[in-house]
Amino acid sequence: MAVDLFTPLTLLLNACLAAVVARRVLGVPVGWPRTILVGLFVTFSIGSAVTSFAEMAGIVTGGRFTVSLSAAFILIGLVTAWVFVLGLVVLVVLEVLAPTGTLPSPLDLLTGWKARRRRARRYAQIMKIAVRHGLGGYLRGRRRTDPYHGTAKIARSLRAALNEGGVTFVKLGQMLSTRRDLIPAEFADQLAALQTRAEPEPWQDIKAAAEKAVGRPLDEVFAEVDPEPLAAASVAQVHAARLLDGAEVVLKVQRPRARTQVTADVEIILRLARRLERGTPWGRSLCVFELAKGFAAALDEELDYTVEQDNLRSVAATIEGIAVPEIHEELSSGTLLVMTRLPGTPVGAAGPLLAGFTAERRERIAHRLLGEVLRQLVRTGIFHADLHPGNVLVGEDGELGLLDFGSVGRLDTPTRSALGMLLLAIDGDDAIAATDALIELLDRPEGLAERELERRIGHLMARYRTGFGRGGPSGMFAELFRLVTAYGFAVPPQIAAAFRALAGLDGTLALISPDIDVVAAAREQGRALMREAVEPGAVRAWLEERLAGYLPIIQRLPRRLNHIVEDLEQGRLSINVRPLAHDGDRHFLNGLVQQIVIAVLAAAATLGAIMLITADVGPMITPDIRLLAVAGGALLLVGFVLALRSLALVFKPR
Template sequence: MTVFFRFLTILRVFLRYRLDELIPKQHLPLRARLLLLPCSLFPASSLSRGERLRRACEELGPIFVKFGQLLSTRPDLVATDIVMELNYLQDRVAPFDSQEFRRIVESALGASVDDIFSEYDQEPLASASVAQVHTATLKNGKAVVIKAVRPNIENIIAQDVALLLKLAHLLQKYSDDGRRLRPVEIVEDYRNTIFDELNLQKEAANASQLRRNFANSTLLYVPEVYWEYTRSNVMVMERIYGIPVTDVAALKAQNTNMKKLAERGVEIFFTQVFDHNFFHADMHPGNIFVSKVNPELPQYMAVDMAIVGSLTREDQYYLARNLLAMFRRDYRQVAELHVQSGWVPAHVRVDEFEAAIRTVCEPIFEKPLKDISFGHVLLNLFRTARRFDMEVQPQLVLLQKTLLNIEGLGRQLYPDLDLWTTAHPFLERWLKKRFHPKTLWGELKRYGPEWMEKFPLIPQLIFNGLEQLQNVGQLAPELHKTAQQLQKRSNRSTGRYWLGGAVVAVALTLAHPAVFGAIKIYLASLNATSILVLTIGFGLAAVLIKKS
């Protein structure tokens, strides 16, 4: 019943601000136009369309505010007047009462703000969808900001997520596209993300990790967290003084190298995703500043690390190889990698998928960023995905959202940025480094103790496998099916399956040529580290067998 009332609230706000007028009805099917027809019975709003959308998002709460924030970074898809209004959602959401803010801080820290801070500003510095920020000075003279979660926000978010889940279940149940897009998994992932954002201790831990990753870096500065004054709903952090990344006039006034600034933004993104595997996943312009020091070599400054993301090693690998293959226009490899990673079903014809990818990607190369709309590219890829049953990968949703933010930011800073030229060398270096002997040796030292614990089991497992050779002919079809399943699953947890796969490979190679294809599928899914492990494992097994 609560979800139903929330739905009525959303409908009331929709009608109050006549958001139906923002929908281009000429592109809608007749049924949808008939459904919107009763909206015309309500009085028109005197506000501009951008202000109506912005106020509706504010009134409906955090999830809708974040949607508005994302739209504000896409001037290629959204009209300029709407973007200008939605920019207010970055850090200028209507604040809540300052006395309530003070009460929350004092209750969390167990002391009066006058006892903790030598100075405390009653007026908010910034107000966002989930939290509000005030400035202060510690007794030791350090300038800080105090962040507190909005009161009673959990209930609103819980209602919105419950409503989204119901809609996702309906979409997944009654729509073929819904089943392929896996909306239930996406909403559940988003539920975890948004509730994590309410825990400021988790945000503080993320900030500390990100600060450590970029320690002594000239690319990105992350402010220090003061843990003694941080709780689940209150966080105190070093205050930074920078220029908002959207204030292009101020950046140009201090002679900032805008080309270098845009290129460094791309470098930061790829460094976080591939080198650190820990990326800031809420990089809308309200969270990004530029240091006033050294405008010729500008340094970014980041705040609000509530939402971060990471990928599995396998997703990292396939993503890097996919991007490089796209840069090289090797569409055949792009298609093959999608099948190998399990992102596209194994039954898909690679040559047809290759042709479809070429059609989408070829027009975007060798163009400046201002001439490329990744929004339109994504729409074309969506249509391609429908043809080939490609499922949405929930683990990549945060990354896709971050990419949209990065594109919007780059478009505002330096429209002539050549994203391909900037990213291509980085990915080349990363892949070479991944397979460098020094990297493999580091992997061996890190996981060696765990592997050594398992090595003594290998001879017995091999002997057990050899004892089953007489039955392997009957099992060949089932093993082939199992190998295909292993291929898909091993992309998520290769370390769990390499030992069993090695035993199956040895036994089947000796027993029955009909299952060689299954072995080939399994081995194709292994990365260099896994192959190194298999080699060492068989070597030690041979030594142990010989000694026994």
């Protein structure tokens, strides 16, 4: 039994030793499982390779050496080294075909087979949906032409496929519909029609999920909960309820299996996005994998209701004249929100109520909503980014309220200032100032044709000077998006959210007051906001705040100027330039030099080895093998190892 255990343990130890040496020789972090397998292959192959070579070269005859012992050891060592190098070749080929990390580890294969089977089943289902709607060629990367040819048909097919794919894909389509800077208008219009309404979950399942979130039975917290939902989406349901003290509240309960389904689908979306970016030119041009990662992060936040609580508190602290719900934090959690119930009817369903108001009153309500949204964008920087008619309430007294704070945008001070200057320039028909504000807002791309951009913006302003034209403000924003992307600007997500909020507000304002002159109202509100921002008191406060921050620098400025003047007089002033100060630049240059040196050494060793092997002079160590040929074989071995190391560095994942 001891002998039986000793042999496999010795083989395993030799394999591990060969694996360690292989990783050191290649100089890259090759995966341990494949390295140990190759080490086992090398260990098993050495014996047979040495025996075959010894018999073929006549080193051993009848079980006895026919050459000196030192010559035999040299030749056997050389054969052993070459077997090891063949193992390195196998490792390099494996790294080229399937780099370390792209395949699951053996432990994952054993523990995650159920999840992989479930993912494979869902992946096959998605592929069937795509093929059924004529989109299979794009997922396989076989459509090399621009997918926007025949956009109307493809856009309709994409909308139908995403709608059939379920909640995650519906929300992906809704996110893409807001990125008119990235996709054509036909796609954006079709995807904007996607809805997340779903069949209600059975009340017992929702009740169990709510009780799990609260940590106790619902009847210990609520006097009454209506089993019939006020609204049912694919991620959550909303139910009316009443607390024990009689306060009217609503419960937003996340569906029990929502996170599991979304997590699985997001992983598939990331895989598809990576495939599209690698296999299609339009996928690379749109950077679809980065888009998918941003979508995954946003959807993860949407599933965490603590984020919505923070969003609601942020908006409530800055909003004026519009009601927002209050959170019962002691009852809310990551999957449950308990909020006060606001009076009123969503604008989308408030037609009869609004019809009872006079035209002047409806216009005042619309002006108040537009003014507050512009104030949030330009002054506070915290705004509701999803202002469709279902998220805006109007009461019988004309008061407004906002719902659903899962999507809230935040703009920093420089961005708000640039946005305000852009609105002010548009109000003044100043194409030059509008161009400057746009460059400040989005950052200048390389090789920007400013004069041409200025003329295009002036033309756009002239078109919409007396009205938003066909398509409303959303049409104007779509034109602006297409303009900035045509000139190489990148639209940050928060700025895109600001334009999305304004575009979504268009339909809501039209329902509240069809007669409102949105252009005139926006110009009036924007002008008032900017006038408020540049009034003497505000400017003085801003200057005082900045001066307080710069005061220590100003105090030291005379001394520093004096030092500079003294250095100039004494000839001590010098300028240090460090072209490789960045670590990334140095690492890149070091790696490049290292690869060049290794390649040169490998070529030199190979040429020298060929010369030695083909030389017809020198002493013989066996009747058929010259000493120089053995030295050439050893030198060729060195060149081969260096070449493999160079290849491993080239294909090393970065």
